[in-house]
Amino acid sequence: MAIKFQLPDLGEDTEGGTVVKVLVAVGDAVEKDQSVIELETDKALLEVPSPASGKITGVHVAEGDEIRVDELILTIDAAVGSDDAPAEPAVPVKAPPNVEPKTVIQAPAKPEPRPVAETPPASVPGPPQPEPSKPEPPQPVAPSAEVGAVPVAAKPAGAGGPASPSTRKLARELGVDLEQVLGSGSAGRISKDDVMAFAKSRLAPDSDREGAPGAPGPVAVTPIELPDFSKHGPIERVKLNGIRKKTIESMTRSWTTIPHVTQFDEADTTDLEALRRRRNEQLLAGGKAKLTATVFVIKACVSALKAFPQFNSSLDVAAGEMIRKDYFNIGMAVDTEHGLLVPVLKDVDKKSLLQLSDEIKDLSERARRRKVSLDDLRGATFTVTNLGGLGGTAFTPIINHPEVAILGLARSQKRVSMTGERLESRLMLPLCLSYDHRLIDGSDAVRFTRKIAEMLEDPGLLLLEG
Amino acid sequence: MTQLPESSQSHKSLKVQVCVIGAGPGGYAAAFHAADRGLKVALIDAESKPGGVCLHRGCIPSKALLHAASLIEESELAANWGIHFERPRVDLDRLREWKGEVVERMVSGLAGLCRARGIEYIQGTAVFVDSERVAVEDASVAMVQFEHAILATGSSPAIPAALRIDSPRLMDSTAALELPDVPEKLLVIGGGYIGLELATVYAALGSAITVVEMTDGLLPGADRDLVRPLAARLKKSISSILLETAVTSISETKDGLEVTWEGKGGNATQTFDRALISVGRRPNTSGLGIENTAATLDENGFVRVNPARRTEDPRIYAIGDVAGQPMLAHKATAEAKVAAAAIAGEPAAFDPAAIPAVVFTDPEIAWTGLTETEAKEQGRKVKVARFPWGASGRAVTLDRTDGMTKLITDPANGLVLGVGIVGPGAGDLIAEGVLAIEMGAVAEDLAAVIHPHPTLSETVMESAELIFGSATHMHRPAKK
Ligand SMILES: Cc1cc2nc3c(=O)[nH]c(=O)nc-3n(C[C@H](O)[C@H](O)[C@H](O)COP(=O)(O)OP(=O)(O)OC[C@H]3O[C@@H](n4cnc5c(N)ncnc54)[C@H](O)[C@@H]3O)c2cc1C
Numbered sequence: 001m002a003i004k005f006q007l008p009d010l011g012e013d014t015e016g017g018t019v020v021k022v023l024v025a026v027g028d029a030v031e032k033d034q035s036v037i038e039l040e041t042d043k044a045l046l047e048v049p050s051p052a053s054g055k056i057t058g059v060h061v062a063e064g065d066e067i068r069v070d071e072l073i074l075t076i077d078a079a080v081g082s083d084d085a086p087a088e089p090a091v092p093v094k095a096p097p098n099v100e101p102k103t104v105i106q107a108p109a110k111p112e113p114r115p116v117a118e119t120p121p122a123s124v125p126g127p128p129q130p131e132p133s134k135p136e137p138p139q140p141v142a143p144s145a146e147v148g149a150v151p152v153a154a155k156p157a158g159a160g161g162p163a164s165p166s167t168r169k170l171a172r173e174l175g176v177d178l179e180q181v182l183g184s185g186s187a188g189r190i191s192k193d194d195v196m197a198f199a200k201s202r203l204a205p206d207s208d209r210e211g212a213p214g215a216p217g218p219v220a221v222t223p224i225e226l227p228d229f230s231k232h233g234p235i236e237r238v239k240l241n242g243i244r245k246k247t248i249e250s251m252t253r254s255w256t257t258i259p260h261v262t263q264f265d266e267a268d269t270t271d272l273e274a275l276r277r278r279r280n281e282q283l284l285a286g287g288k289a290k291l292t293a294t295v296f297v298i299k300a301c302v303s304a305l306k307a308f309p310q311f312n313s314s315l316d317v318a319a320g321e322m323i324r325k326d327y328f329n330i331g332m333a334v335d336t337e338h339g340l341l342v343p344v345l346k347d348v349d350k351k352s353l354l355q356l357s358d359e360i361k362d363l364s365e366r367a368r369r370r371k372v373s374l375d376d377l378r379g380a381t382f383t384v385t386n387l388g389g390l391g392g393t394a395f396t397p398i399i400n401h402p403e404v405a406i407l408g409l410a411r412s413q414k415r416v417s418m419t420g421e422r423l424e425s426r427l428m429l430p431l432c433l434s435y436d437h438r439l440i441d442g443s444d445a446v447r448f449t450r451k452i453a454e455m456l457e458d459p460g461l462l463l464l465e466g
Numbered sequence: 467m468t469q470l471p472e473s474s475q476s477h478k479s480l481k482v483q484v485c486v487i488g489a490g491p492g493g494y495a496a497a498f499h500a501a502d503r504g505l506k507v508a509l510i511d512a513e514s515k516p517g518g519v520c521l522h523r524g525c526i527p528s529k530a531l532l533h534a535a536s537l538i539e540e541s542e543l544a545a546n547w548g549i550h551f552e553r554p555r556v557d558l559d560r561l562r563e564w565k566g567e568v569v570e571r572m573v574s575g576l577a578g579l580c581r582a583r584g585i586e587y588i589q590g591t592a593v594f595v596d597s598e599r600v601a602v603e604d605a606s607v608a609m610v611q612f613e614h615a616i617l618a619t620g621s622s623p624a625i626p627a628a629l630r631i632d633s634p635r636l637m638d639s640t641a642a643l644e645l646p647d648v649p650e651k652l653l654v655i656g657g658g659y660i661g662l663e664l665a666t667v668y669a670a671l672g673s674a675i676t677v678v679e680m681t682d683g684l685l686p687g688a689d690r691d692l693v694r695p696l697a698a699r700l701k702k703s704i705s706s707i708l709l710e711t712a713v714t715s716i717s718e719t720k721d722g723l724e725v726t727w728e729g730k731g732g733n734a735t736q737t738f739d740r741a742l743i744s745v746g747r748r749p750n751t752s753g754l755g756i757e758n759t760a761a762t763l764d765e766n767g768f769v770r771v772n773p774a775r776r777t778e779d780p781r782i783y784a785i786g787d788v789a790g791q792p793m794l795a796h797k798a799t800a801e802a803k804v805a806a807a808a809i810a811g812e813p814a815a816f817d818p819a820a821i822p823a824v825v826f827t828d829p830e831i832a833w834t835g836l837t838e839t840e841a842k843e844q845g846r847k848v849k850v851a852r853f854p855w856g857a858s859g860r861a862v863t864l865d866r867t868d869g870m871t872k873l874i875t876d877p878a879n880g881l882v883l884g885v886g887i888v889g890p891g892a893g894d895l896i897a898e899g900v901l902a903i904e905m906g907a908v909a910e911d912l913a914a915v916i917h918p919h920p921t922l923s924e925t926v927m928e929s930a931e932l933i934f935g936s937a938t939h940m941h942r943p944a945k946k
Contacts, residue, residue: 162819162881162906172813187879189906231780 005074016068017041019061028056042242045370054078161188174199203256243339254401259437262396263445266428267453275459289361294386295353300455302328302349303465308448312381314402315439331380334367341367344380397434404439408432482508485612487592490518492786492798493618499806501583508586508610515573519620520795523640530568532826535670562645594755597781614781614809621747621787633718635740642742649673649739655713657684659825661744666827669703677707689838692831692888695868749788773815774808775801797821820903824893832896835884835903849877851932857939859920866890871925880908898926909933
């Protein structure tokens with residue numbers, strides 16, 4: 001029974017990738033789920049598993065090929081009796097569709113916001129215009145075939161009508177190219193509302209764009225004219241890799257669509273640290289992975305998520321619904337040399353601290369080697385990002401859409417405090433919780449953060465609840 | 467005379483965020499807007515008080531004199547209504563003095579506004595030392611160090627070398643505005659707006675005037691149908707207008723200036739008591755030390771700027787006459803706002819849809835946006851409506867039916883592209899046209915807006931009605 005194996009859907013955001021390695025050859029026997037090719041997407045290096053057990057009868061891709069979803073990769077003669085074999089011969093087979101939607105990567109820290117519009121650069125474009133005329137519209141970026149490249153629409157028919165001076169000023173402030181805006185007034189006159197609607201549509205996810213007034217079709221953020229930096233000193237232009245491009249997209253989306261508020265708190269982890277030290281001595285002696293503070297925090301988060309289920313939810317604005325999740329998968333931001341990845345610890349509520357500790361170690365190592373599978377990057381319900389190892393007193397993490405909250409950890413600090421009559425040095429862990437204020441009220445955010453802090457302050461509670 | 471506060475220390479050096487060079491309508495406005503944004507500003511000008519050409523020897527004194535001229539003209543017209551004045555006796559000294567008072571009042575007001583805003587006004591001549599400093603000659607402050615400079619040094623009358631002779635009888639606009647006397651015979655070389663405005667003044671005062679213009683019409687740039695009523699009226703007050711004629715030589719004799727010209731107006735030599743040269747203006751860029759900065763000039767001698775009015779030197783901006791056409795005060799002021807905003811880090815660009823131009827002759831001529839001539843040159847289809855002032859009640863009550871209002875629109879959608887007006891008060895009326903263009907109004911909008919009756923502004927509304935056929939006060943049978 002021949003199976004034509006096509007590149008399965010890799011997730012909403014990924015349309016394909018580059019074949020880095022073909023792991024099988026014609027004649028090889030493969031098991032179901034055995035990796036057959038290594039594919040580099042803009043997010044990760046991933047291994048594509050075989051959909052069935054059987055014998056490879058055709059390899060249709062080679063190393064270096066750019067392939068897209070649905071493209072034929074292999075022909076497999078499926079083993080007779082395999083339950084995965086399709087009923088019909090030579091039926092195209094796809095991997096099961098993704099249940100979990102996208103957002104695979106995210107960065108924990110707030111990016112340096114670029115000014116929306118800046119004064120035109122020092123370099124003077126050609127001779128001045130002696131006659132009044134509209135300023136040069138920013139050059140639209142040529143549409144690129146590159147995956148993840150932001151498409152820029154050509155000027156829609158009828159766009160670029162007259163606009164009043166105050167409207168033109170607003171457009172400059174928002175970085176909107178009026179040539180792209182379809183005016184709603186007579187003679188195509190562009191109003192301030194038209195400009196605002198256009199700017200909004202530009203920021204909204206693709207699905208929201210259709211029907212947005214003044215913005216037919218997908219339109220990208222107008223590239224903002226940059227000054228000629230080379231006038232001030234030597235410069236170098238460095239191409240961004242796929243991870244960075246995706247990060248730009250997802251960060252922009254999260255930052256512009258979610259009203260973020262960050263709640264700060266601290267947990268007294270003096271006792272927890274003492275416990276951790278003691279346990280680690282034993283663990284190391286037994287050749288086991290150390291317990292990191294992160295493991296405890298992740299466990300504490302699950303307790304808090306159980307107590308406040310709206311933090312373990314997603315918001316479906318269109319449907320007017322909150323989607324509550326009855327599983328607890330925690331994303332864990334990992335800093336790699338290629339950029340930020342967020343592998344996901346699954347079913348954290350069902351695992352012991354030691355088990356989690358091993359999993360964290362394995363996942364972060366694989367993330368650093370870009371060896372995580374897409375599955376490893378999917379399905380988080382909440383994210384923890386620990387920058388404390390590097391320093392910092394506090395930061396405001398950006399939520400990993402479609403999640404609704406993210407916990408940031410900054411560097412612990414020793415603080416002298418009075419315990420009864422005694423002066424004591426206590427170790428304080430700063431907690432920075434960013435939450436989606438549309439769904440979560442400030443008071444609940446305080447309670448939620450307090451709950452995490454309390455769990456960490458009394459590790460015994462973790463045993464009871466975790 | 468009010469003196470600006472002079473700094474006690476001589477030859478001190480000053481550090482400012484914005485140093486504005488030239489205190490005309492570009493420079494003083496830029497200084498004001500920068501100071502209003504909380505920036506520390508120095509304003510340098512060779513004059514003792516701000517105002518520039520516009521206030522000291524341009525717009526303001528010329529308009530004061532033109533107002534006096536129009537009164538003389540109107541008093542003559544009044545005979546038609548049974549009101550007879552004697553021929554006015556002109557006390558030239560008092561007229562000059564009054565003009566001086568007008569100017570003094572304005573420039574003192576500006577000096578007060580400088581003080582109120584905490585702007586350091588420095589009288590002296592500025593020269594760039596480099597991209598961060600200007601040296602000021604003959605001033606209380608020897609050196610000004612700046613984060614940003616705004617160049618607003620304006621322009622000066624251009625006098626062709628062949629006609630440059632050393633004689634008080636040969637005047638530029640500055641000298642003519644000084645009203646040295648009322649010459650019996652005055653030659654005006656150049657039929658642009660400055661020449662015609664000053665010709666109007668001197669004609670009213672009693673001079674016999676000859677205008678020599680090199681091109682084939684007065685006021686190059688303006689649509690011919692707007693110029694026609696002016697030309698017709700000038701025929702009565704001006705002895706002769708010689709078009710397509712060039713003055714080739716001027717020499718001084720004991721009787722006056724002997725001037726020779728050639729061209730369609732004939733080849734002749736005549737003697738005049740005085741001659742006014744008004745053939746154009748040149749941007750003031752020399753002796754400024756621009757070469758010590760990264761700023762550059764374009765092929766026409768203007769300082770090259772980008773839409774924010776920044777020169778090729780990132781610290782230096784340029785506005786007004788020195789930064790390009792049209793050389794008009796309101797354009798300089800508009801650019802001043804842009805430059806000040808850009809320096810303050812605001813998104814700013816000089817991107818007007820229309821800049822009005824006004825000629826304060828009698829009748830006045832004003833236009834804005836696209837002219838019919840330009841449309842023709844560009845091969846652009848336009849729909850034009852002309853409303854003659856004979857159909858305006860207000861014009862009839864003024865006994866001035868020689869005016870006309872015209873609207874230039876886009877035939878596809880009625881968008882107002884240009885407005886042209888000739889007639890008394892055209893300069894004030896044109897503002898509505900500028901607003902219409904900037905706001906993206908269509909002819910239908912102008913026709914539907916209620917205009918007060920009886921005023922000349924109704925002619926704008928009625929010209930818009932004409933785009934669609936007949937206007938209330940003008941019947942045009944539908945074309946078969
Ligand atoms: C007779 C006449 C009538 C006019 N009528 C009108 C009118 O009706 N409407 C209109 O819009 N425009 C009119 N104009 C034009 C108008 O005056 C100019 O467009 C306007 O003044 C330009 O302003 P500006 O700020 O660029 O410079 P200017 O007004 O030219 O001012 C420049 C200033 O810089 C100073 N300066 C130059 N170099 C230096 C230096 N190195 N150091 C220190 N100071 C320096 C000068 O002393 C001057 O005060 C008229 C001009 C003339 C001559």
